Amino acid sequence: MTTASNTQSTLVTKEGKSLKEAITQANKAARNRALLLVMPLLIFLILTFVMPIIYMLIQAASNEEIPNYLPNTVEAIASWDESQSANGLPDEAVYAAMHKDLVAGRENRTIGKAAGVINRSVPGTRGQLIKSAKKAKKMEPPFKEALIADNPKWAELPFWRFIQRESGAFTINYFLKAVDRAYDKEGNIVQAKESNRVYLKIFLRTIIMSILITGMCVLLAYPVAYLLSISSVKKANLLMILVLLPFWTSLLVRTSAWMVLLGQQGVINETLIAIGLIDDSSRLSLIYNATGTFIAMVHILLPFMILPLYSVMKTINPSYLRAATSMGSHPFRAWWKVYFPLTLPGMAAGVILVFILAIGYYITPALLGGAEGIFISNLIADNMKGTTANFKIAMALASILLIGVLLLYWVFNKLVGVDRLKFG
Amino acid sequence: MALAKHAGIEQRIWHYAFLIICTLIFLFLIFPILVIIPLAFNAEPYFTFTEKMLTLNPDGYSLRWFHDLLGDADWRRSIGNSFFIAICSATIATGLGTIAALGLHRKEMPAKGLIMALLISPMIVPLIISAAALFSFYARVQLTNTFFGVILSHVVLGIPFVIITVTASLSGFDQSLIRASQSMGANQTRTFFKIIMPLLLPGVISGALFAFITSLDEVVLVNFLASAEQRTMPVKMFSGLRENISPTILALAVILVAISVALLLVLEGIRRRNEKLRGMSPS
Known part of the structure; x- marks a missing residue:
């Protein structure tokens, strides 16, 4: 076989x-x-x-303006090395390329836009570019001498340094602006002028406010989740409705409710006046500042803390606590040594979730924040639409925020696991 | 929670302090939502309780803000837009999401964690970032200012909810039911419709409802992706709140609260039916 x-x-x-x-x-x-x-x-x-997100990240770093407006110069200036020549200026080839770009720029009317872009970073160059472009057609080589003779500014190094720096396909310019940094005349990265420093302050405020909001949510969620976990199932389900109803009520409805409550002529102020606690002249300003944003956001995000805490507390066997106290531990000590550590996984889940949601909040700060209660999201929105918009900055700010959020999301996924997210 | 009979005075104080604190927190959660309901029926254009309201005088109350809301063609159109967009996007999100959840649930699925994290990410990425990204990209492919573009963006937002609810109901799914069905001669199609579907349906419906309400409530994406023609109810509400809050908005808010309550009741009903179906005692 x-x-x-x-x-x-x-x-x-x-x-x-x-x-x-x-x-x-x-x-x-x-x-x-x-x-x-x-x-x-x-x-x-x-x-x-996914593609829009990647597109945004690329767009935020891509450099179109200078390479588009001055294609020949950008190509020629790549080999310029300041330390190689006597006075540091580029050679004739670069000036000739610039001359070519000036003539072309005047013909297709892009020189004005180019001058505007360059002028923003190297002040005082608008006239130099536009005026020289006007005369460029009549200029004779060598163009280096011709341009410098036309305007001595063509012999200034900061201008050429800027052109060389901005000639690549990518730029960190918008990211620098987003963290209040700028180039100085020598091309070093320094802090921006005081009047231009807007974003870092708001980034910091967003983080601090989010930490405070998260902390407050922990303080308020803990007792509620505990009560839910020790109540009978029937009672817990009933109390759960009080948590889930705000959770599923429209965000705008909750925000407008807080506007009604906190406003100058709002329910809280009117009530306090009616019962004589404050007078008409000293109404509390609870809205259009950081206080308003804080109160409303704690209210809106609280369910996101209660739900994960509750789901962990539900699984903790109450006999652990009884065992600790029966062996002579003080109830508080027993709670701190036995119960509290067991709730940490739920707390971690809630804390990261609430923090992630808080730092990206837009609607509530926009409506209740006024000038001093806005978050970084509001500055992103302001840079997307409107008169002072700069979409590139909006994308750079959004990219920075996105990287922060994705890092936190990664931590959340490691600690908790996204597949354990549940509603209600 | 009952206090033990032998509890000492210190324990009693703690116990009642704890209950009072919890009551206050529950009030904090629910009071803002309750307070706007009577104010929406205010006969005067104020946001405070008038004397007539407090004395429960019927003259203090009226439906004028609801008439204002529903009598206004602009509001009616934006409400219509909202429902149209929400129904379309919830349907697509539920279809795609349910099929994907069936695949994700299989143990042979490669890179499960990574794909799951990717599918949930629209819920985690702040809306303003999604708005910036979609705005720049959709403008490039000419999807901005179209209903199609807005619906696509809302499908994206609804997907995490469908994935979460359907995978949750699949995880409690007893695989031997499928084998039992097949061993008794049912083919795959019949097993799917007779066994898998009925058990899966609660998860699918909850996911669809979550996707629907998410779309119905969404402001940021529509604000940037849509033109006046696609303007939805929350966007109109948002700009109304920015300019000056009128009681008409409170009337709309009350309608939205009613929708949330209805949704919550449906979800609760589904949960109970589901527990019964699986042979657990309804709690």
């Missing part, structure tokens, strides 16, 4: 394939079926969400 010894060494299926091979094949088929089900959504999300 030779076949018998054969099957003993390698098992064979009915079709005559080795079993190992058949199993691998079946696994592969199962894998492909699973992938096939996920694929439509994955492709959809990549096209409608």
